[in-house]
Each structure stands twice: as C-alpha cells, then as structure tokens.
Amino acid sequence: MAIVPMTTRYAGSQTHIGGSAADDAASASLTPAIEFRDVYKSFGSLHVLRGINLAIAPGDVVAVCGPSGSGKSTLIRLINHLETVTRGEIFINGVPTATLRGRPLQQLRTEIGFVFQQFNLYAHLNAEDNVSLALRKVRGVSNEKARQRAAKLLDRVGLADKARQYPAELSGGQQQRVAIARALATDPKIVLFDEPTSALDPEMTGEVLHVMQGLAKSGITMMVVTHEMSFAREVADRVIFLDAGVILEQAAPADFFNAPVNPRVRRFLKQLLSPLSPG
Amino acid sequence: MGITFDFADVLTGPPARWLLSGFLTTVYVTIAGSVLASVVAVILMGLRISPGRIGHYAAAAFVEVFRDTPVLVQLLIWYFAVWGLLPESLRGFVAEDHPRAVWPVNVIVLAPEFLCAAWGLGLFISVFLEEELRAGLNAVPAGQREAAMAQGLSNWQTLRFVLLPQALTNAWQPLVGQYLNLMKTSSLATGIGLAELTSAARRIESYNAHALEAFAVGTVLYLGLGVAMGQLLLFAGPRRPGAKAADKPLAVAPMRKAGHAV
Numbered sequence: 001m002a003i004v005p006m007t008t009r010y011a012g013s014q015t016h017i018g019g020s021a022a023d024d025a026a027s028a029s030l031t032p033a034i035e036f037r038d039v040y041k042s043f044g045s046l047h048v049l050r051g052i053n054l055a056i057a058p059g060d061v062v063a064v065c066g067p068s069g070s071g072k073s074t075l076i077r078l079i080n081h082l083e084t085v086t087r088g089e090i091f092i093n094g095v096p097t098a099t100l101r102g103r104p105l106q107q108l109r110t111e112i113g114f115v116f117q118q119f120n121l122y123a124h125l126n127a128e129d130n131v132s133l134a135l136r137k138v139r140g141v142s143n144e145k146a147r148q149r150a151a152k153l154l155d156r157v158g159l160a161d162k163a164r165q166y167p168a169e170l171s172g173g174q175q176q177r178v179a180i181a182r183a184l185a186t187d188p189k190i191v192l193f194d195e196p197t198s199a200l201d202p203e204m205t206g207e208v209l210h211v212m213q214g215l216a217k218s219g220i221t222m223m224v225v226t227h228e229m230s231f232a233r234e235v236a237d238r239v240i241f242l243d244a245g246v247i248l249e250q251a252a253p254a255d256f257f258n259a260p261v262n263p264r265v266r267r268f269l270k271q272l273l274s275p276l277s278p279g
Numbered sequence: 280m281g282i283t284f285d286f287a288d289v290l291t292g293p294p295a296r297w298l299l300s301g302f303l304t305t306v307y308v309t310i311a312g313s314v315l316a317s318v319v320a321v322i323l324m325g326l327r328i329s330p331g332r333i334g335h336y337a338a339a340a341f342v343e344v345f346r347d348t349p350v351l352v353q354l355l356i357w358y359f360a361v362w363g364l365l366p367e368s369l370r371g372f373v374a375e376d377h378p379r380a381v382w383p384v385n386v387i388v389l390a391p392e393f394l395c396a397a398w399g400l401g402l403f404i405s406v407f408l409e410e411e412l413r414a415g416l417n418a419v420p421a422g423q424r425e426a427a428m429a430q431g432l433s434n435w436q437t438l439r440f441v442l443l444p445q446a447l448t449n450a451w452q453p454l455v456g457q458y459l460n461l462m463k464t465s466s467l468a469t470g471i472g473l474a475e476l477t478s479a480a481r482r483i484e485s486y487n488a489h490a491l492e493a494f495a496v497g498t499v500l501y502l503g504l505g506v507a508m509g510q511l512l513l514f515a516g517p518r519r520p521g522a523k524a525a526d527k528p529l530a531v532a533p534m535r536k537a538g539h540a541v
Binding site for chain 1: 431433440
C-alpha cells in the first residue's frame, strides 16, 4: 500500500464529525454532502456510467432505482472507492475525492457507511466484534469503549440480545441489521445502501426497512439502491432513475410515482407496480 | 514353521534406550521444523499476494524448487554441501560442547545433523503450508474484503483481522495433514545421520537382527505420535464459529452390501 502524506486534497475530515450543529447547518446550505460532476465509469469497453451529474444535500435520503445493469450499484460504490472513477470528480462535503489513496482514503471511508446486499458480516466475529472492529483497529478506540458503542448500536437496531451470536447463527434480517449497526460504528454522516433487502425473505425486509426509516429521520445522508418502491415512496426525499448509465429522471417521490416525465420511467414503474398487466 | 517374536530384546537394554532417544529426536525435529515451516510459509504467502512483482515471482520460484525436487536430495544437499560452505567459526561453535543443547534422552540438538534436518524439513514443508494457506485465503468470499475496505481498514489490517483468520479456518484440516507429513518425512533424515526413530530401528536390526520387532515397535510409535499430533492440532485449531449442523462435515455411515444385512 502506498503511503500518501496527509497533505492530500482531502484533509478537513474530522471537522464536521466533531463540529457543532451550527457548523453543520452553515455548511449544509452551501455544500452538498455528495456531488457527482460529469462522472464516467467504464470496465474495459463496457461503459457503466456515462456523464453523471448529481448533488445531494446533507440529511437527504435518495432512492436510486432502475433496471438491472443500469449502473445503480456502481454509482454508490464509486463514492467510497469500492470502484474508482474513470473520468470526472466526486466531491464529499465539497472536497474532491477521486484521486485519494492510502490514509486519507481510509479516513474518508470511515466517514461513509456502506451496507451490502449480501450483508458481508465478518464470518469469524460475533455481532459485537463485527460492529466494533473498525472502531478498534482504524479509529484506535479502546476495547471497552468500542464494546460499549457496539452494544448501543446493536440496541438501536433491536439486537441487544444478539451481541454474542455469530453471523451464521442469525437470520438474514438480523444479519443485515447488524451490518447497519456496523456501518454506523464510526459515526458516519453518509450511509450508502446497495440493495439492502434484495437478499432477504419477504417477511424480513420489513425489519430492515424499519431500521432504515429510523435512520433517515436522524439526519444522516442516505443513498439507497433499492427495488422497494414503498421505501422510495414513503422515506426518500428524492428518487433517481438510472438507465444504461444515465440519470433519466430525478424527482420528489410524489412526482416520480404519480407523474413521471420520461416514458422509459413510466414503463418501468408500470411493470414494477403491476407486473402481470399486458405491456 | 512359524515366526516367533522376541520383543524383550527390543524393549529392554540398549535397544530400548535407542528407541526412546530416537522417538524423542523425531518429536524435537518435528517441532523445530514445524515452527520454521510456519514462519516461512507466512512470509512466502505475504510475498505472493503482495503487489510487488519481484517478491511474487521470487516466492513462486521458491515454491517450485522445494515442491518439485526430492526431499531426500534436499536434505543431502543441506547436510553435505551447504553445511560445509558455512563459516568455519559457526561450524566450530556448533561442534563445541553445549550441555544445555543436550535434550532428554541424550539428544544433541546443536549438531549439524539435527540442524540440517530441521532446516531442510521446515523449508520443504513450508511451501506446502503456503499453498494450503493461499487456497484457504482464496476461499474467503470477496465480500469480506470489500466490507473491510469499506470500513477504512488498510490492506494489512484487512489481511490480519479479516482474511487470515478465515483462511486459517478454511485451511486447517489440510494444514494439519502437512504437519503430519513433516513428522513422517523426518524418517528420511536417517539418510544424513540423524539418530531419529527410523535410524534407531535400523540400529537394533544390526545389533541383534530383530528387524521385524524393531520396525513393528517403530511403526507403532510413529502411529501413536501421528494420532496424538493430529488430534491435538485439530483440538487446538480454529473452528468455524456458530456453524449450524448443516455446515458441519457429514458423518458418512459405513456402507453395507445390499442383501447382507444381518
């Protein structure tokens, strides 16, 4: 791993974490929490994202939907560098991040929570250690303090009694709630969700969506790739529709669901809401 | 005519002492070789998965050399060729008397035979340990690494706290097999004059011609050591936490021929 000096462009990371509410409010009116400027992403000759421009205000909850292969997951994976940008720039709290490496990148990642479709809980650690690992190893928090924070977060997702259970002993819904607690461990102001309920049995999606709804009210900026139209309608501040790597529509949920402008979006919604009706 | 066994001539007097001393030599050389093999295996794996090209190819070449040549030849080279190339002062130091380097029962560990055997066996087995460990690492789902990276863990922390513990669990059964291989392969060190268990049995054979009894006792000792070692390593080793019954290995019932049920 390359050691990059702390003088990289991404620097003022700690300020907003520890900053006062007044600071947050002031910066909120000026700078988007997440901003894409003309972002392109290709895997070889496959052009997954083609010219994304998008600004998300702090505290906003944005649902990202669209057909399979439209680039939804890639869009949010670019934000914390699970994929790297081919062209363009992504600003987090006004700071460009596309070329971050090493320590500053690690720093950025601790400030952005990520929840995976397949949960990806550390299989060899119990729920509590899953939540506290990054606190202990990246933030250098003492074991006792990290344990207390993990207990608090597990309580928040309704799993206080499962702290000692291993992932293999938990249901899918419980695993995803632990994964959400883990994503919150380092107190991020942004949390990204990559189809968080797609791998769950239908009766378990409710418990996960419920936790996410609570999170949405807490002022955290959320981007949620989802096929759960009820979540998009009831919880999101804005819905983004992506197709073939281009944003076709972005609107408030009421407008998006009731009066979509783009014909491709109308077709998508019709199929999603009544899949059996003739095309 | 029948074969008569005379274990008394093997289990008493000098033969008994040789067997005990040989058995302990096998135990010591196995432990020393295993420690060396483990350390070298971790270094090799680190080199092979690191981004550096030179380290990667050097480790790959090391693995091929030690995996694809006979271990007896390797031991002979260490003992007869390489040992002689070491500085005179070092060889002189080893040749001196070191009372603390004589372990029970009368096993001299600070001797060219013991050192070359432990070294040669350790390097030979290290490449197999490395391959097993790397296979175990490859079996860890990619999502585990992504989750760790997304949390801001460095490459090293991801390896140390997320990937390696799971790789070790995945690979533990075959790793135990390799440690057992090291123990059994130590019998070849009789070829460089190490007074281990096999050499003790051969010595009894030339002493009183009770070859069958001597090798029978030797075989039983190897078997007992192997069973004990295997059980100990499996007991002390990592386990898949929270594994459900379905994830545990299937207990395979012995097959019975149809129509022969009692």
